[in-house]
Amino acid sequence: MIAVKKEGIVLEKRALGFEVEGVLNPGVIHYGDFIHLFYRAVAKDNYSSIGYCKLDGALKVVERLDVPILFPQVDYEVHGVEDPRVVKIDDLFYLTYCAFDGVNALCALATSTDLINWEKRGLIVPQITYEEFLRLAQTKGAVNEKYLRFNQNFGIHTNHGKKVLIWDKNVVFFPRRIDGKLHFIHRIKPDIQIICVNELEELTTEFWQNYLLQFNDYIMLAPKFEHEVSYIGGGCPPIETKEGWLIIYHGVHDTVNGYVYCACAALMNLDNPQKEIARLPYALFKPELDWELKGEVNNVCFPTGVILENDTLYIYYGAADERIACASVNLPELLTELLLNPNTNESQYSPRL
Numbered sequence: 001m002i003a004v005k006k007e008g009i010v011l012e013k014r015a016l017g018f019e020v021e022g023v024l025n026p027g028v029i030h031y032g033d034f035i036h037l038f039y040r041a042v043a044k045d046n047y048s049s050i051g052y053c054k055l056d057g058a059l060k061v062v063e064r065l066d067v068p069i070l071f072p073q074v075d076y077e078v079h080g081v082e083d084p085r086v087v088k089i090d091d092l093f094y095l096t097y098c099a100f101d102g103v104n105a106l107c108a109l110a111t112s113t114d115l116i117n118w119e120k121r122g123l124i125v126p127q128i129t130y131e132e133f134l135r136l137a138q139t140k141g142a143v144n145e146k147y148l149r150f151n152q153n154f155g156i157h158t159n160h161g162k163k164v165l166i167w168d169k170n171v172v173f174f175p176r177r178i179d180g181k182l183h184f185i186h187r188i189k190p191d192i193q194i195i196c197v198n199e200l201e202e203l204t205t206e207f208w209q210n211y212l213l214q215f216n217d218y219i220m221l222a223p224k225f226e227h228e229v230s231y232i233g234g235g236c237p238p239i240e241t242k243e244g245w246l247i248i249y250h251g252v253h254d255t256v257n258g259y260v261y262c263a264c265a266a267l268m269n270l271d272n273p274q275k276e277i278a279r280l281p282y283a284l285f286k287p288e289l290d291w292e293l294k295g296e297v298n299n300v301c302f303p304t305g306v307i308l309e310n311d312t313l314y315i316y317y318g319a320a321d322e323r324i325a326c327a328s329v330n331l332p333e334l335l336t337e338l339l340l341n342p343n344t345n346e347s348q349y350s351p352r353l
Helices: 130-137 145-151 205-213 331-339
Strands: 005-011 022-031 034-042 048-056 060-064 080-089 092-100 105-112 119-123 169-173 182-187 192-197 219-221 231-233 239-241 244-255 258-268 276-279 301-309 312-319 323-330
Touching: 005 034, 005 060, 005 312, 034 080, 080 169, 080 301, 092 169, 105 169, 130 145, 130 205, 219 276, 239 331, 244 301, 244 331, 258 301, 258 331, 276 331, 312 331, 323 331
Parallel strands: 022 080, 022 301, 022 323, 048 080
Antiparallel strands: 005 323, 022 034, 022 312, 034 048, 048 060, 080 092, 092 105, 105 119, 169 182, 182 192, 192 219, 231 244, 239 244, 244 258, 258 276, 301 312, 312 323
16 A cells, blocks of 8 residues: 655634634645645635635745635625635636535636636536436436435425525646646536536536536546545546546545545546546545544545645645645655556446547
8 A cells, every 4th residue: 555644734723703613625736936725714604715825845834814815705606615726727827616605516716817816707517407417417328326316406496595406516627738628527426527628618508418418428537446435526636647647536435423535546548537547446545633533524534735846745635624734645656556556447438538
C-alpha cells in the first residue's frame, strides 16, 4: 500500500460569524509566490460562503481575510455557496462551487483574471426534475437502480415554493483544454460523469437534453471497491502526469455508524480522460485521527485541492466537515502503485468523448 503522511490541520474555524460553525473543502492553486486557498466557511444554520487565505509553502498561513470573498447574492445560491474548486485555463481562473437555495444543490461557476475580482457566470449543470431525468436517461435502456434510489423525490415536486430538481454537484474542471475543448466532471449520484464543450455557452437546455439521452455513455467512473461502494464524487482538479490524468476523488461507503468518506485515486487516459487506466483498490487515505472522526459530520476526509511541489503531492481536504487538513504522498510512488492495479474491464463504459 502507498505511504501517505497526514500533515495535520491547516485551518481551523474562528469566532467570526461567517465561519463560526466550520471551515472545510478548499480549492487551492499555486500562483505567483503563494498558494491561494479558497474554503467553504459555514455560519449558523448551515449558511455557507467562501473564505480566502494565502499560504507560504504548503502548510503555513500568512494571510487570511476576515470577510468572505464570495457569498450568496442571487436566488439559486441564497442558502449558500459551498465546496469551491479552482483551476487556471489559458488566462482565466475558473472557480466552481455548489450553489444551494435551501432546496436544490447545483454547481455554478465564477471566473477571474486575478483571483481577487470574481464574475459569477451562473449555474453550469442541468436544471431538471427527477421525472425529466429518468425519462431522458432511460431512453436507450435502464440506468443503474442507484440513480433511482439516490435521486427520487417520492412525488414531492415543490418545496418551499421551489421546484425540486436533481442535485448535481462536485464540478471540477481539467486544468487545460484537451483537443481544444473544455472538459469537466460532475456528479449525479452515484457515479462521476464527464462533459466536454468548445465553450461554456454551449451548455443550453437543448445540450443537456441531448446529453441525458446518452447519459450512460458519459459515465467516467462508477463505484467499484468496498471503500467507495455507496457512491463517489469529484475531488481535486486532475493532475497531468506522463502516465495519464491523476484523479483524486472521494468515495463513500455505508456503515452501522453512518457514511464514511475517504480519498481515492484513479488514472485516466491523457487524450480521452473518460478511459480508465488504473484505480487503487483501497482508499488513498481515510478518517483515522480524532479530528477526522469527530466533527460537524463524523468520519469524513473530503479531498478538494491539490498542489504538486517537486515530487510531493499535497492534498487538501475537509476533515469531519469542521476543519481543513493536508496529506502528502510521493507522486512517482503513487503512479507506480496505480499501474500495479490496471483496469481490466475495457468494455465497462462506452466513451463518447
